[in-house]
Amino acid sequence: MLFFPRMTLRKAAAGALLATILVTLSRLVPLAEGEFEFQTTYRIILHKDSSATWVVELSTTLNTQEELDSFRLFKDSADEDALISGFESTISSIVSKAASLTGRPMAAENFSLKIDVTGILKQVGVIQYRFKWVNFSLKTPDGIEVGDVFEGGFYLFTGETLEIDYSELDQDYFLKLTSPRASREDFLRVAWVGRMDFADGEPRLVFQSRIIRVEEFSLNSTRVKKGSSLSLRGRVSPPTPGLTLRVVYLNPQGSETVREVAVGDNGVFSDVLNMNLAGDWRVSLHLPSDSPYRFSQDPQPIQLSVYEEGGGETETGSLPLVFYLALLAPPVVLLVVILFRRSHGRRLRPPDMQMLSDEDLVMKLLREAGGRLTQSQIKDAAKFSKSKTSIVLNELQRKGAIRKIKRGREYIVELV
Numbered sequence: 001m002l003f004f005p006r007m008t009l010r011k012a013a014a015g016a017l018l019a020t021i022l023v024t025l026s027r028l029v030p031l032a033e034g035e036f037e038f039q040t041t042y043r044i045i046l047h048k049d050s051s052a053t054w055v056v057e058l059s060t061t062l063n064t065q066e067e068l069d070s071f072r073l074f075k076d077s078a079d080e081d082a083l084i085s086g087f088e089s090t091i092s093s094i095v096s097k098a099a100s101l102t103g104r105p106m107a108a109e110n111f112s113l114k115i116d117v118t119g120i121l122k123q124v125g126v127i128q129y130r131f132k133w134v135n136f137s138l139k140t141p142d143g144i145e146v147g148d149v150f151e152g153g154f155y156l157f158t159g160e161t162l163e164i165d166y167s168e169l170d171q172d173y174f175l176k177l178t179s180p181r182a183s184r185e186d187f188l189r190v191a192w193v194g195r196m197d198f199a200d201g202e203p204r205l206v207f208q209s210r211i212i213r214v215e216e217f218s219l220n221s222t223r224v225k226k227g228s229s230l231s232l233r234g235r236v237s238p239p240t241p242g243l244t245l246r247v248v249y250l251n252p253q254g255s256e257t258v259r260e261v262a263v264g265d266n267g268v269f270s271d272v273l274n275m276n277l278a279g280d281w282r283v284s285l286h287l288p289s290d291s292p293y294r295f296s297q298d299p300q301p302i303q304l305s306v307y308e309e310g311g312g313e314t315e316t317g318s319l320p321l322v323f324y325l326a327l328l329a330p331p332v333v334l335l336v337v338i339l340f341r342r343s344h345g346r347r348l349r350p351p352d353m354q355m356l357s358d359e360d361l362v363m364k365l366l367r368e369a370g371g372r373l374t375q376s377q378i379k380d381a382a383k384f385s386k387s388k389t390s391i392v393l394n395e396l397q398r399k400g401a402i403r404k405i406k407r408g409r410e411y412i413v414e415l416v
Contacts, residue, residue: 038059044136046137046146046166050135051132058127062123091131098151106135110130143206144206145206146203156195156196163190165188172210173209175190190205212295216234220233222303224275224305225307232247245262246260247259247261248285251279253279279305280305280387284299359396366402371414372412374410375413401415
């Protein structure tokens with residue numbers, strides 16, 4: 001006959017879910033010739049919609065031809081409709097009770113039964129029940145929790161295994177808490193091996209959403225005097241206290257300053273940096289490469305300009321000339337020079353290029369030139385400063401759109 005481990009009266013009275021299923025199976029599986037000792041595995045496969053597929057599998061090793069024949073006789077004579085009907089009735093009652101206890105609507109559906117012999121070198125007889133538990137997990141704004149349906153706890157007899165598979169959740173969630181500690185942790189699965197007596201509400205798993213939304217990312221100013229401090233502020237949702245973010249400051253020479261900031265209890269983060277180099281800067285926000293989180297949408301980098309004391313540009317080399325003219329020339333000449341510098345500083349693009357972004361403009365110039373220009377040719381054609389040209393080309397190279405080839409003191413820029 002089929003052999004099942006004996007369940008204690010105390011646990012049966014407590015209403016432990018796995019023990020109840022075990023008793024159900026012992027009533028539903030009919031007798032077969034011979035005696036089989038089954039190993040029981042409970043597998044719970046979690047889904048994103050908070051439902052779960054339950055697989056209750058009883059397996060027995062068939063060591064002799066007599067045992068193999070006896071199991072096949074059982075398989076052929078089993079009334080599968082009656083077995084599923086009885087199993088469905090009991091499981092539906094359990095799910096209904098769990099719904100009442102948790103206050104969440106639940107249902108059990110998609111019942112199936114499979115009886116088979118598997119294995120090549122070793123024959124194994126398998127009886128597998130499967131069903132879907134709708135609304136099994138508790139979905140929260142920040143994640144998914146498993147455990148509140150286990151009123152009375154769980155009980156695993158010696159040799160029994162409870163396994164929870166969360167592979168379907170991995171893209172949007174990561175496992176934050178497991179209680180009690182699992183007997184083993186495989187890739188995206190945790191398992192407990194009996195004998196084991198779980199406390200009320202256990203096993204408990206808490207999954208945290210990976211998705212972080214950047215609600216705010218701003219600077220106190222996009223025009224900063226050289227030597228003064230730049231203040232940055234931002235806010236993420238959900239708040240995620242302690243989350244580490246990387247703020248990358250790209251200076252006019254193409255060098256990066258990377259600073260790590262921590263998110264506070266209210267989701268706010270901030271940073272302050274002394275701006276010691278005049279020219280065009282860019283500030284961007286990133287997550288560390290090993291972070292379990294990901295942005296719902298990458299925040300747009302912020303462009304800013306750092307100017308010298310007099311507000312003039314440092315790279316044109318014409319500031320000393322203006323200085324001496326201001327000392328030596330009459331007021332009329334000085335006025336002409338000032339007007340000239342203001343006009344020169346605007347660097348208007350041709351009308352057909354004014355609507356393009358800086359990167360699109362460079363790509364357009366390269367395409368029109370047959371895919372190859374020097375860096376200085378791009379600077380002159382785009383009406384960029386030297387530092388701005390370097391920043392734009394470095395970004396395009398990082399994106400894989402161009403490559404820069406060193407030739408003497410000049411760079412050759414090619415489309416990829």
